[in-house]
Amino acid sequence: MTKRIFVVHGPNLNLLGEREPEHYGALTLAEINHRLQRLAQTRWGWQVHAEQYNGEGPLIAALHRARTWAHGVVINPGGYTHTSIALRDALTALPIPVVEVHLSNIHRRETFRHTSYTAAAAWGVIAGFGWYGYVLALEALAHYFASREASTPSAQKP
Numbered sequence: 456m457t458k459r460i461f462v463v464h465g466p467n468l469n470l471l472g473e474r475e476p477e478h479y480g481a482l483t484l485a486e487i488n489h490r491l492q493r494l495a496q497t498r499w500g501w502q503v504h505a506e507q508y509n510g511e512g513p514l515i516a517a518l519h520r521a522r523t524w525a526h527g528v529v530i531n532p533g534g535y536t537h538t539s540i541a542l543r544d545a546l547t548a549l550p551i552p553v554v555e556v557h558l559s560n561i562h563r564r565e566t567f568r569h570t571s572y573t574a575a576a577a578w579g580v581i582a583g584f585g586w587y588g589y590v591l592a593l594e595a596l597a598h599y600f601a602s603r604e605a606s607t608p609s610a611q612k613p
């Protein structure tokens with residue numbers, strides 16, 4: 456079955472590739488999204504739908520919409536990681552697996568970045584591997600779907 460994956464980027468990530476490459480790498484957001492779409496299609500036959508929001512409300516509204524169509528979510532909540540209980544609540548309300556991704560290793564940076572309000576609402580967290588962290592998140596979702604399908608009765612051999 457074709458899976459639809461929602462990759463959603465939080466505030467300021469539209470600036471990727473323009474500033475702070477030492478923290479966030481040299482690729483633009485469009486380049487990262489394109490790589491994920493190509494990989495997901497060729498390796499698993501999945502569709503990746505990517506969006507970016509600078510505002511908390513629109514980000515939460517996009518997650519509410521994703522309840523109707525997505526099979527999994529990969530989110531980089533950006534700065535809202537460290538501030539937003541509302542975003543955490545929206546993620547908690549999703550009945551599908553969520554993987555939180557950070558380009559930088561937030562635990563090697565300023566103390567205020569060490570706390571993630573959103574992480575507890577995620578199935579898992581990946582941080583510090585740059586854009587490749589999004590690939591790892593897709594791999595994690597593939598493992599999640601495969602392990603669930605293997606344990607459903609219809610997939611069992613007689």
Ligand code: CA2
Nearest residue numbers: 467468470471474533534557558559568
């Ligand atoms: O490491 C990450 O992916 C972060 O989620 C990025 C956030 C930061 O607030 C988190 O602590 C960690 C910031 C995203 C800002 O992105 C920029 C990209 C280029 C230039 C300026 C900002």
